Amino acid sequence: MLPYSTAVEAQAALGRPLTFLETLWLQHTANRSDYFLYCLNIVYLFVNFTVLPLPTVILDVLKVRAFERFKLQPGVHTTISDALRCYKSVIWSFCTVVGPLQLLSYPMVKMLGFRTSLPLPSCGEIVSQLAVYFLIEDYGNYWIHRWLHCGWGYKNIHYLHHEFTAPMSFAAPYAHWAEILVLGIPSFVGPALVPGHMVTLWLWIALRHIEAMETHSGYDFPWSFTKFIPFYGGAEYHDYHHFVGGKSQSNFASVFTYCDYLYGTDKGYRYQKSLMKITKNKLGEETGGWVGDSCDKKSS
Numbered sequence: 001m002l003p004y005s006t007a008v009e010a011q012a013a014l015g016r017p018l019t020f021l022e023t024l025w026l027q028h029t030a031n032r033s034d035y036f037l038y039c040l041n042i043v044y045l046f047v048n049f050t051v052l053p054l055p056t057v058i059l060d061v062l063k064v065r066a067f068e069r070f071k072l073q074p075g076v077h078t079t080i081s082d083a084l085r086c087y088k089s090v091i092w093s094f095c096t097v098v099g100p101l102q103l104l105s106y107p108m109v110k111m112l113g114f115r116t117s118l119p120l121p122s123c124g125e126i127v128s129q130l131a132v133y134f135l136i137e138d139y140g141n142y143w144i145h146r147w148l149h150c151g152w153g154y155k156n157i158h159y160l161h162h163e164f165t166a167p168m169s170f171a172a173p174y175a176h177w178a179e180i181l182v183l184g185i186p187s188f189v190g191p192a193l194v195p196g197h198m199v200t201l202w203l204w205i206a207l208r209h210i211e212a213m214e215t216h217s218g219y220d221f222p223w224s225f226t227k228f229i230p231f232y233g234g235a236e237y238h239d240y241h242h243f244v245g246g247k248s249q250s251n252f253a254s255v256f257t258y259c260d261y262l263y264g265t266d267k268g269y270r271y272q273k274s275l276m277k278i279t280k281n282k283l284g285e286e287t288g289g290w291v292g293d294s295c296d297k298k299s300s
């Protein structure tokens with residue numbers, strides 16, 4: 001809990017006037033326990049899971065023609081019943097795995113030293129910590145995801161996430177409970193190594209989920225700001241991984257492309273891209289989706 005409940009007290013403690021954001025934070029957190037603030041993240045996550053996927057899921061279900069040219073697998077659309085079934089499963093996992101995990105992990109977050117007090121972290125601190133979190137999570141996720149594509153891991157756990165060969169945003173957290181738990185580990189390694197402010201932790205969890213929803217959206221929008229992030233995989237990169245399914249030996253990384261490049265697990269994807277380029281050069285038009293005979297599809 002903050003050691004002050006009014007702006008006057010906070011300003012006296014800091015020795016300067018509060019910024020606009022610090023005033024908002026004080027209004028939001030005054031007289032609230034740190035545990036309550038941490039648990040608020042469950043509410044934010046629920047909104048994330050429910051509201052953010054809606055725009056692309058609606059485009060997909062309604063087969064909106066104006067956006068069909070941005071569809072990574074044109075002509076392949078989610079049905080309303082599949083979207084609802086997926087959402088129900090995601091919310092069930094949220095209530096039985098994600099939510100309880102949040103509630104129970106507080107002592108660890110407290111022990112690591114996450115703070116809720118003023119001053120708020122600077123933009124530089126937030127951005128540099130988020131960059132570390134993303135890089136660590138991406139590296140850990142790469143190896144766990146690669147393991148999940150080995151026989152036992154795929155057959156017993158990861159098969160569920162690959163049920164959607166043409167994914168949609170609701171399908172980003174659609175996974176076996178064991179996968180949610182095991183892939184959650186690298187998400188917490190970064191914050192454990194470089195703890196910061198609660199705002200940074202909230203942002204980290206929210207941005208990680210927003211990123212996953214974008215990469216599962218089934219749409220590749222040229223105006224997405226993520227196009228400007230170096231080595232960022234994006235929707236096309238992960239859509240290919242779902243298109244191939246269980247046999248996929250490409251594109252295991254969750255966020256960036258460098259791990260797949262370094263460890264040679266982007267060969268199927270690059271072959272696929274070259275096939276599409278050849279088709280475009282021959283026909284003078286896009287292929288309209290992935291080509292069926294990629295080397296990933298042929299391998300077993």
Ligand SMILES: [Zn+2]
Nearest residue numbers: 145149158241
């Ligand atoms: Zn996979």
Ligand SMILES: [Zn+2]
Nearest residue numbers: 161216238242
């Ligand atoms: Zn996926």
